[in-house]
Amino acid sequence: MTDFAKKTAAPDNSQSFSQLLDESGFAEENTAGKIVNGTIVRVEEENVFINIGMRSEGIVPLKEFVDENGNCEVAEGTCVDVLIKGVGRGLPKISKADADSMKHFEDLKQTFSNEQPVKVKAAKRIKGGVECVIEGTGAKAFLPSSQVLIGKNRQGADKVMNQSFDALIIEMEGRRIVLSRKKLLERERAEKMAEFVKQIDVGMLVKGVVSNIIPPGVFVDLTDGSGTIEGFIPVSEVAWKRIKTPGDVLKPGEEITVKIIDIRQDSGRIALSYKQTQSTPWxxxxxxxxxxxxxxGKIANVNEAGVFVEVAEGVVGLVHPDNISWKEKVDPVDEYGENKGKEIEVMMMWCDPVRKKMSLGVKQLQKDPWKTAVRKLKKGENVLTGKVKKEVRGGLVLELDDDIEGFIRFSDLADSDGGRDGEHYKTGMEITGVVKNIDNKSRTVTLSAEMLVRKNEREILKEFTNKQGEGSGAKLGDFISDKIGAVKNEEED
Known part of the structure; x- marks a missing residue:
């Protein structure tokens, strides 16, 4: 074929379109931004040459093969993924580090979507938090100070510096990654709390360590010191006695035994009591x-019910009105109303620490005059004189010796005393009678003036009879008149 024929001949259609496209370089120029797999063909001092199927080999700096620990593993014939950043004059610009970063970022997006934790290391303290590196990816992420610890503590950022820990990705926007260690801790705590709650019940005693003390109460770590599961002791459950602050009783780090008094299944809150593991003041x-x-003790309060006396801190007993005086029932307000806060001596008669009740007495500090007085009295024999205190239904109340009370019915009054009703008897008037009855329950001695008259008559008759036996010629009427006159002379004297 002549040269002209060669020049004007139709092109060879045996080559494929793709081959022609490759030879033109157009395809290479449109692979930018893609990750491809290549083969290491040569390793030099600072660079690694990789065949990615283009007309020219790509070059990657050796330092991109150095891992987080400073190790560098690279060998000819090894396959590796790289990112084609562009093609210039037939030479591809590639990067292993960028390829790794893109793949890691895609993995992180999946991790973020699945709410799975990542392992990070706190690398640098920056404004508002900590710059972290996500281990295994080299990706940088931001951990706000508010997302380091559970609660409102913003001082935790300094505590995690240069440490490795798990965290959740809570935000991904572009290449910006935001972390939260707090949310992961809260999630873990909720899971452990749910399991822990299944194993406990109200009324159980458990051990814990005081983790924090605030004015309203005390937080107690119920786990291994990690703070994952905490209970709370209200200030009212710290001690039986009155305290200014929970710190007066408990100290941070102190190991204590507490009683579970409430469990909130919905919120996982556990209410505890420390004082209920201690003996009560009662x-x-x-x-x-x-x-x-x-x-x-000290008089704490006084009202119609009696006198309330604090005998120990948090222990208050009652002096009933009946236990104030042996003489008569006393009005507590009249007797002690102005003595609140003053010291008083009492007798502790009985105490019920379970019901928190105590009976106290004032009159019991002295001997019971009733027992002394009635010991020497006999019905129908002893003659007593009392002064009228007041008139009551059916009779008169008398004030007898030895601070005891007497009573005489109107029917037992003698005609000689003024009749059988209360009209003739004034307060302070003396009435004499023989002991008719002794009532230990009402602590009253009942007298009878009528019985005394008959008693005197019997004695006079007996004496007259004895005189007659001795040969006396006296008449009964004269003898009685003489006796009555002698009694009147004694009363006048």
Whole structure:
């Protein structure tokens, strides 16, 4: 074929379109931004040459093969993924580091979508938080100070510097990654709390360590010191006695035994009590104070019910109105109303530490005049004189000796005393009668003036009879008149 024929001949259609496209370089120029797999063909001092199927080999700096630990593993014939950043004059610009970064970022997006944790290392303290490196990817991420610890503590950023820990990705926008260690801790705590709650019940005693003390109460770590599961002791459950602050009783780091008093299944909150693991002030008092002991206390309150006396901190007993005086029932307000806060001596008659009740007495500090008085009285024999205190239904109340009370019915009054009704008897008037009855329950001695008249008559008759036996010729009427005159002379004297 002549030269002209060669020049004007149709082109050879045996070559494929793709081959022609490759030879033109157009395809290479449109692969920018893609990750391809290549083969290492040569390793030099600073560069690694990789065949990626183009007309020219790509070059990657050797330093891109150095891992986080400073190790560099590269060998000819090894396959590696690289990112084609562009093609200039037939020479591809490639990067292993960028390829790794793109792949890691895609993996991180999947991790973010699945809410899975990543391992990070706190690398640098920056404004508002910590710059972290996601291990295994080299990707940088931001950990805000508010997302380091559970609660409102923003001082945790300094505590995690240069440490490795797990965190959740909470935000990905472009290449910006935001982390939260707090959310992961909260999630882990909720999971552990749910499991822990299944194993406990209200009323159980558990051990823990005081983790934090605030004015409203005390936080107690119920786990291994990690703070994953915490319970709370309200200030009212710290101690039986009055305290200014929970720190007066408990200290951070102190190992204690507490009682579970409430479990909130929905929120996972556990309410605890420290004081309920300790003996109560009532129990301590009852153990140390025998019945019928003489003790001192301060008058805490006074009302119609009686006198309330604080005998120990948090322990208050009651002096009932009946236990104030042996003489008569006393109005507590009249007797002690102005003595609030003052010291008083009482007798502890009985104490119930479970019901938190105690009976105290003032009159019991003295001997019971009733027992002394009635010991020497006999019905139908002893003659007593009392002064009228008041008139009541059916009779008169008398004030007898030895601070005891007497009573005489109108029907037992003698005609000689003024009749059988209360009209003739004034307060302070004396009435004499023989002991008719002794009532220990009402602590009253009942007298009878009528019985006394008959008693005197019997004695006079007996004496007259004895005189007659001795040969006396006296008449009964004269004898009685003489006796009555002698009695009147004694009363006048």
């Amino acid at each position: 129990e301590d008092f009852a153990e140390k104070t025998p019945q019928n002991s003489r003790i001192k």
